[in-house]
Amino acid sequence: MKTVLITGAAGFLGSHLCDKFIAEGFKVIGMDNLITGDKRNLEHLFKLEQFDFYHHDVTKFVHVAGKVDYILHFASPASPIDYLKIPIQTLKVGSLGTHNLLGLAKEKDARFMIASTSEVYGDPQVHPQKETYYGNVNTIGPRGVYDEAKRFQESITMAYHRFHGLDTRIARIFNTYGPRMRLNDGRVIPAFIGQALRGEDLTVFGDGLQTRSFCYVQDQVEGLYRLLMSDYTKPVNIGNPEEITILDFAKEIIKLTGTEQKIIYKELPKDDPLQREPDISLARKILGWEPKVSRADGMKVTYDYFKSLSKEELHKSEHKDFSKHIRA
Template identity: 50%
Template sequence: MAEPFELAVVTGGAGFVGAHLCSALLAAGTEVVAVDNLVTSATGALDSVRDHPRFRFVEHDVTTPFSLPTMADVVFHLASAASPRDYLALPIETLRAGSLGTEHALDFARAAGARFVLASTSEVYGDPAEHPQTESYWGNVNPVGPRSVYDEAKRYAEAITVAYRGKHGLNTGIARIFNTYGPGMRPDDGRMIPTFLRQASVGEPLTVTGSGEQTRSICYVTDTVRGLVALAHSDHPGPVNIGNPHELRVRDLADLIRTITGSSSTIEYVDAAEDDPQRRCPDISLAREALGWRPRVAPDEGIRLTAKWFSRAE
């Protein structure tokens, strides 16, 4: 097992994945500085670590330059609106987080002598014509569609990360994250799993967009975090897919949630979202070979853990 980092900076550290990453790093013995402007964070996301002696929180919008009075071993750049509801409400802010925010985080990593890990997304593949998606696939993205503010922000973030590596010799790695879920998600964030769980808990119909035949590959948050940390401990530049290759139809996922929660909710089919990917599944061969990483939590187990947390949080 790799030695823990002495100090890590996590932008977007109060977000869903960011908060789990901060907790995991602290548990491993790392000092952590979380940077976040709290615009899309869940209330109390960092309550469990806020008083930890090795944790500091800095409220800051990374679209303006920042500096910290410290060196760092690694910078994890997660700052961005991540759910469709958020990035559609904050289109300019999302684009700025991916462009200016990434540049400022890269500048800080360069000044601090840190490895830089970009949390990119499977959305860079768009509605893929290749299945499963490998890192060599260039994607099928609509640059002027409603999802473009997020998709193109992340594609630009990857491009500038690669440019800093080439121009400045910065030690960088890019992770492409696939549909992460788990405890700590906001029930109202608009993503599929928290929406289904919220609807199931009150007996509302589970709203499935389109035919429900479209597929997703869902990755439990602890697995995603392990992948990010494994990439940080490596010297691999990426991009590397971090996701669970177990592919599920959306309507089957809705049925699984009804079964696990014991809900009497029906399934209601609504209009498909524009540019909604029809198939989404990662090829994780590179992650297995380069990082020794694979997901450990099966979808049914992860959904049970998430549903249990949601029932306590209500």
């Protein structure tokens, strides 16, 4: 039985990756400091012998006993509310955390994969975004703490690959959604669904003509798994190329939820990307992968998940109190 270490395991995407690797017959070690993750996402795995959980901050020294075959570094605040409230912790997990885990991968002779992001492209001047595009990022803007943390991750990962011969993979993840997302974390889908369920008007920033491309979590996890098991070491876009404007998506949410909310407009946040669509030609060619779940089907499952949450959870303004971490 091979062993995989997954950081950020209690988060939305990390917890689904834990499920995938358990299903594929791996021993899974989940690691998370629970700043933005939630152990409830993993409760169903705690009873399994092939699953262990370490409550640990990867910006500190990381030690895992025994053999480790694969390391997936998915620890990072990933929503605007998170990384704007804990900017230094966001930078640290992308830099110190990545360095620590690359060192562990080198020690264990493990294959290493980082969760990079479409945000490395910034507000793109090329559309759709290919892996060969270098991006248009404001390094000192409010989003720079997340964007540059991810760009640094890619750089140091490739440095370990070239200098130490470490076996590495880089996944550029585009907007992903599904059960276990957090309500009110600043991302489009939980924000819209949360507002609809609370009977609030839906907030669209700018004119709503900016675009996003949403990939269902089941498809995303399959793409990540195939990338890890491939021989390809350069960045690969993993996302759904079906593009939609935020305004049209808000209308879809109103139709899905059967509510009658109005759409209200607010000022567009600084450096918010106006277009986001992955070119997945490389993933199709190298991995034989493309999304299978339609947005209609994926959104129905996601809506049902949010609808099942308690009233207390639904009306929380934020999922976590970050006050003790702001000066991290």
